[in-house]
Amino acid sequence: MCPKVLTFLLVASFQIYTETYGDDFTVMSILKDAWVNTPRNWVGADPCEGKWEGISCKKSRVTSITLAAVGLMGELSGDISSLSELEVLDLSYNTRLNGTLPPSIVNLKKLKRLKLAGCSFSGPIPELIGSLQLLEILELNSNRFTGSIPHSIGNLSKLVVLDLFNNLLDGSIPVSSGNTSGLDMLVNALHFHLGRNRFSGAIPNELFRSDMTLIHVLLHDNNLTGSIPSTLGLVHTLQAVRFEGNSLTGPVPSNLNNLINVTTLILSNNKFTGPVPNLTGMAYLSYLDLSNNSFDASDFPLSFSNLRALTTLMLENTGLEGRIPPTLFDLPSLQTLILRNNQLNGTLDVATSSSSQLKVIDMRNNLISFYPESPERRNNLDVILVGNPVCAHPEATENYCAVPQANSSYTRLPEKCVPLHCISDQISSPNCKCSYPYRGVLVFKPPFLESRNSAYYVHLEEESLMRSFKFHQLPVDSVEVNFPAKDSFGYLESNLSMFPSGQDHFNTATISDIGFVLTLQTYENSDIFGPTYFKGSPYPYFDGKPTVSKELSSTVRIIGAAAGGASFLLLLLLAGVCAYRQKKRRESASEQKNHFAYLDLKNSDSVPQLKGARCFSFDEITKCTNNFSEVNHIGSGGYGMVYRGMLPTGQLIAIKRRRQGSVQGGLEFNSEIEVLSRVHHKNVVNLVGFCFERGEQMLIYEFVRNGSLMDSLSGLSGIWLDWRRRLKVALGAARGLAYLHELVNPRIIHRDVKSANILLDESLNAKVADFGLSKPMDNSELILATTQVKGTMGYIDPEYQKTLLLTEKSDVYGFGVVLLELVSGRKPLERGKYLVAEVSSLLDRKKDLYSLHELLDPSIGLDTKPKGLDRIVDLAMKCVQEKGSDRPTMGEVVKEIENILHLAGLNPSAESESTSASFEEASQDEFPPSLKEEEFSLS
The missing domain is CATH 3.30.200.20 (Phosphorylase Kinase; domain 1)
Incomplete structure (x- = not known):
């Protein structure tokens, strides 16, 4: 065996030497010569040993080129196809990088991420791009690509992100036919970003399938015709749907109401007919725009008053008549209401509204005859009734009969620190630290154009961006959003500055990650300014070395050659060591009688x-x-x-x-x-x-047949959990955690307790799952120091997050959040609001919390207060106390839930057979056909 190993290593050593120095290093030299403004430390012949900025290597092979926003100029050479080990190519936001995408790029067979957002590439997308079988991210947005979408993209079975937004692409949207692939084959894709192009024809009915995992379908601002395909309603994972700015016709399909996870729905500026759609099934809908369509004239739909998550409602020029139902103003999260150019009449009464979030009501050009102005609302609510009969009355005031002027002199909250006088190009951040910020422009689709409250929305956008950066663990210390101004298309543009944390500059990898997060994040947080996109600027402040003279280049080549020879001799020595260790491993494996002698786990x-x-x-x-x-x-x-x-x-x-x-x-x-x-x-x-x-x-x-608790609560699994079953699930999960905390040796902290990690078997017994982040507890040291907070946002113990000290009480906190999910059916974090904080606020406002139906999940289907509801909520709030010492142990939680089950008339000590029997006896109406094994998830 050893002679074979030696032969292999000898051949491999020559191969490595010739390939890296003859191919990778040569290609990088060609790219360096073809581009202007390459990083300052790109000196010498060896990008790997020289640790060139933005270049990552493995075994002297270039595997990643990440040069987002460095100010590159020039074209992309076709020689890049010789980098056969390249996995990541990110040249995003280099606005002066132009030319065509070389067809030879399809030879990069190991490429996983191709990110060229915000450059100036033109010409067609290579027809054979579908041969990049490992590609997961294809991000070509904001360029000048022309031609049609290649059918071969449908062959990219691993593709997660397809972003072709803001190009000059035309033709129809390709779907599979016969031996030809299409976008309908991308069942693992999460994002279809195809807006702002020139696509024409109908949206194919075959484009959408029930086994897709899409969360974004963005086809806005094209030339599409025909109707919305009814198959769109099959993609239950969708969160954002944008079809505005096309010429779509016909009624809105009724089965869109099945898309219960959608938070953003924009169908404005089309030619839809028929009734205004009933969307009450969209429980999480936050941003809705149906403006400028030809819906049948009708009274204001009462169904909109049931959209409890709504923050922005835009129904401009939609043929609405009659009075606005007062219940609309009781929506707890409603911020912006745009109802211009309709036939709405009667009294506009918002004085009794219970919503404190409402900032703008724009009802220009309607038939409102009376508005009882509320003095206490005057300073924080813009009501615009210009063009209504009420403004013809002598007692009308400019408070609502004039268009308020936007407050462009945005005044920030008082700083908690003293701004510094910084050197060179450094700037003092909002947290008063001198650093080099990364800048760009956010372009917003505005839910309003004039408002005194615009400064309020700027502040919310800053908070939203920081939450997103923290969630993705990016080293951003603070952000600053300038007051937006209108562009020629009626969109709002705002300069965005992001300041680094931990040092005074960003590196290339972080700039790339920030751009990618903004590309996706701005669509997902559309309840602030509206759906947006990001345009990054060059960042010239990477930490690099001074330029080295050309004479040094030849010296480095000589050193590299010598190093190659030394490596060859070292390989001979390693071959002998390898043979010896292989022998010892086999002997050890024989003794252990298992395969773990050969296990080689990274970081383990x-x-x-x-x-x-x-x-x-x-x-x-x-x-x-x-x-x-x-x-x-x-x-x-x-x-x-x-x-x-x-x-x-x-x-x-x-x-x-x-x-x-x-x-x-x-x-x-x-x-x-x-x-x-x-x-x-x-x-x-x-x-x-x-x-x-x-x-x-x-x-x-x-x-575990019936998927996760999260699937059941969201309706994805088709399983209905009544109050008694929810208590049973809570008890089972609590017993599992108590077992980990108290009976296993050594004891275990789960560290990621959440509804997605509680599975339900065929008898609806709860099973705690996913132990990838678990930590053992040493009996002599129950508190474990850690260097990185891990877990899932919304469930993470704030004390652990603050002190970096992990205890079993962190699991108790996560379980408390799960209890609140079981009671309310709400997500732990949505639209930037934490469920724990929302319930705490409810407790502060109401003396008798436990009689409030607004807290209880309506799908439980009970008209009266469920038995034990007050005690479950009380237990949940004890579990989520700020200090871990104030929380109960999981053993105490188990005992309390058992007592609650007794109160509800159930026997907590009964075996799972009782649950099974109850489950089997349930009627078919309770468990619809949507209950499938395929909807199981273990993530």
């Missing part, structure tokens, strides 16, 4: 300590999943894809297959195996085994 110092979990071969897993067939694909998450399989014994299993580039790595893989292989409890998911052959990292669990 030791192999897992196993108790009962089985090591599967890759071939075994391939066979039981039918070669990871699409029909067995049942979900996905941060770790990777989830597949269903069946062992030869007939046991159903769920396989979590780690995605390449997953945020979770070997350490989490190791941790979850170790934890689950030694815990055995009916309320903890059972680990069947694992597989790590052929570069794979797979975890094999028992198959």
Whole structure:
């Protein structure tokens, strides 16, 4: 064996030497010569050893070029196709980088991310771009690409983001036909950003499928005709739908009401007819714009008063008549109401409104005859009634019969620090730290054009951006949004400055991440200014070395050659060491009688300590999943894809297959195996085994048929949880956590308790799952110091976040949030508002909280207060106390829930058979056909 190893290493050493110096280094030299404004430390011949800014390497091969917003000028050379190991190419926001995209780019077979946003590329997108089979992100927005979308993009089975926004693309939207692929094949894609192009024809009915995972479908500002395909209503994962600015006709499909997760729906500036759509099923709808369509004249729809999450409602020129229902002004989150150019009449009465969020009511050119002005609302609410009969009355005032002037002199809140006098180009941030900010322009689709409250919205946008940066763990210290001004298209443009945290400048990787987050984030937080997009500016402040003279280049080449020769000799020595270690490993493997002697997990110092979990071969897993067939694909998450399989014994299993580039790595893989292989409890998911052959990292669990608690509460799983079942689920999850905290040795902190990690089996028994972030508790030291806060926003213990000290009480906090989800059916964090804070505010405002139906999830379907509701809410609020010492233990939580179950007339000590019997006896009406095994998720 050793002679073969030696031969291989000798050949490989020559190959590495010639390929890296002859290809990668030469290509990088060509790119450097073709571009102007390359980073200052691009000196010498070796970009890997020289640690060129923006260049990442593995084994002297260039794997990543990340040069967003560095001010590059020139064209992209076709020689880049010789970088055969390249995985990431990000040249975004280099506005003077132009020319065509070289067709040879399709030879980069290992490319995963192609990001060229905000450049000046032109010409067609290469027809064979679909041959980049590993591509996950294709971001070509804000260029000048022409031609049609290549059909071959449909072959990109791993694609998550397709962003072609703001180009000059035309033709129809491609779908598959015969042997030709289309966008309908992209079932793993989350984002279709195709707005601001020149696409024409109808939106194909075949474009949307029920097995898609899309969250954004953005087709606005094109030349599309025909109707909205009814198949859009099959994509239940959607969160943002934008079709405005086309020539779409016909009625709005009624099954759009099934899209319960949609937060942004914009259908304005089309030619829709028929009735104004009923959208009461969209429980999370925040931003709705139906303006400038030809809907049938009708009274103001009462259904809009049921959209409890609504922040912005725009119904300009939609043929509405009659009076506005007073209940509309009781929507708790409503901020902006635009109803211009309709036939609405009667009295506009907002004086009794319970909403404190309302800032703008624009009803120009209607038939409002009376407005009882409220003095206490005058300073924080803009009411615009210009063009209404009420403004003809002698007692009318300019407070509502004139258009308020926007407050362009935005005054910030008083600083808590003294601004510094900074050197050079540095600027004092809002937190009074001198640094070099990254700047760009946010372009907004405005929900209003004139308002004294514009400064309020600027402040909200700054807060929203900071939340997003913190959530993505980007080193941004503070942001500053300048007051927006209108551009030639009627959009608002605002200069955005982002200041670095921890040092006085950003690096290339962070600039790239900021641009990517803004590209997606601005669509998701559309309840502030409206849907937006970002245009980045060059950032000339990267930390680099002074330019080195050309004479040094030849010296570096000589050093590189010498280093290559030394590496060759070193390989000979390593070959002998390798042979010896391989022999010892085989001997160790024979002694242990398992495969862990060969385990090589990144970031892991030791192999897992196993108790009962089985090591599967890759071939075994391939066979039981039918070669990871699409029909067995049942979900996905941060770790990777989830597949269903069946062992030869007939046991159903769920396989979590780690995605390449997953945020979770070997350490989490190791941790979850170790934890689950030694815990055995009916309320903890059972680990069947694992597989790590052929570069794979797979975890094999028992198959938990009914998905996650989050799926049930959101309606995705089709399972209805009444009050008694919710109490049973709460008890089961609490028992599982109490077992981890009190009975396992060493005890375990889960660290990511949330509704998505509580699974429901066929009997609706709760099982705690996903232990990738778990930490063991040493009996002698219950508090563990950590260097990084991990978990899920909305569930993270604020004390842990503040002190970086992790205890079992952090799990108690997360469980308290889950209890509030069970009661209210609401998400822990939506539209920037935390569920814990909302319930706390409700407690402060109401003396008798427990009789409030606004807190209770309406899907529970009870007219009277459920038994034990007050005690469950009280328990939840104890669990989410600010200080961990004020929270109960999970053992105490279990006892309290058992007492509550007694109160509700249930036996908490009953075995799962009782739950199973109850479940089986339920009527078909309670469990609709949408209950499917395919909707299982383990993420």
